[in-house]
Amino acid sequence: MPLHAVLFDLDGTLVDSVPDLAYAVNAMRVDLGMAPLREDVIATYVGKGVENLVHRALAASMDEATEHERFPEALASFRHAYHMINGEKTRIFDGVIEGLQAMRAQGLKLAVVTNKAAEFTGPLLKNIGLHAFFDVVVSGDTVDRKKPDPMPMLYACEQLGVAPADALVIGDSMNDASSGRAAGCTVLLVPYGYNEGRDIRSIEADGIVASIKEAAEWTASRTASAATGSEPLPLTMH
Numbered sequence: 001m002p003l004h005a006v007l008f009d010l011d012g013t014l015v016d017s018v019p020d021l022a023y024a025v026n027a028m029r030v031d032l033g034m035a036p037l038r039e040d041v042i043a044t045y046v047g048k049g050v051e052n053l054v055h056r057a058l059a060a061s062m063d064e065a066t067e068h069e070r071f072p073e074a075l076a077s078f079r080h081a082y083h084m085i086n087g088e089k090t091r092i093f094d095g096v097i098e099g100l101q102a103m104r105a106q107g108l109k110l111a112v113v114t115n116k117a118a119e120f121t122g123p124l125l126k127n128i129g130l131h132a133f134f135d136v137v138v139s140g141d142t143v144d145r146k147k148p149d150p151m152p153m154l155y156a157c158e159q160l161g162v163a164p165a166d167a168l169v170i171g172d173s174m175n176d177a178s179s180g181r182a183a184g185c186t187v188l189l190v191p192y193g194y195n196e197g198r199d200i201r202s203i204e205a206d207g208i209v210a211s212i213k214e215a216a217e218w219t220a221s222r223t224a225s226a227a228t229g230s231e232p233l234p235l236t237m238h
């Protein structure tokens with residue numbers, strides 16, 4: 001079947017946002033009287049949205065009751081710091097621009113489906129100059145449930161006017177794969193993202209691609225195969 005749309009995860013798939021997220025987490029920790037954490041440790045907390053990130057960054061240093069009590073103050077501090085820095089040290093991964101250009105040239109509709117809250121997603125996409133590529137942006141608080149629930153993927157498909165079976169999800173984590181699979185989409189993973197610190201080869205997906213540029217070569221081959229009956233490029237899980 002031909003593909004009509006590609007739904008992209010943001011953090012760890014299109015952009016390396018951990019330097020900015022780590023800056024904001026550590027600004028919050030210092031604000032609350034705690035020592036900063038290492039960036040590679042903070043990277044393992046990214047994936048289930050801003051509130052989860054702040055919860056985990058607090059839980060690393062205090063018991064549950066104290067964490068609960070200090071959470072509102074911590075979230076306010078994090079939000080303030082992240083709004084100040086958002087996009088400044090965030091880098092677009094190699095192959096993303098070429099891949100997005102190629103997919104648009106193939107006539108595919110493109111969307112971002114991220115667990116990042118909308119207050120940060122819009123400004124980030126604008127700051128780094130990626131916003132014009134996307135027809136639809138679904139953030140972590142756009143619908144009632146976040147990835148790994150299928151709801152945000154189904155909502156993105158509805159907004160784009162495509163059937164989930166004709167959409168490809170590309171992400172860096174189990175949250176993207178579970179959400180995409182449950183929605184009925186094809187799922188490709190990139191190996192360079194965060195995945196909450198775990199190996200992506202253990203995740204159920206249709207394949208692993210080295211870059212978004214490589215993903216665009218696969219979407220082109222799949223479209224050609226739908227037209228001519230030939231086989232698309234083979235996918236592997238390593």
Ligand SMILES: O=C(O)COP(=O)(O)O
Pocket residue numbers: 009010011012045046047048049050053113114115116117
């Ligand atoms: O904000 C997060 O925790 C993760 O965002 P993502 O869904 O774009 O990876």
Ligand SMILES: [Mg+2]
Pocket residue numbers: 009010011012013047171172173193194
């Ligand atoms: Mg991600």
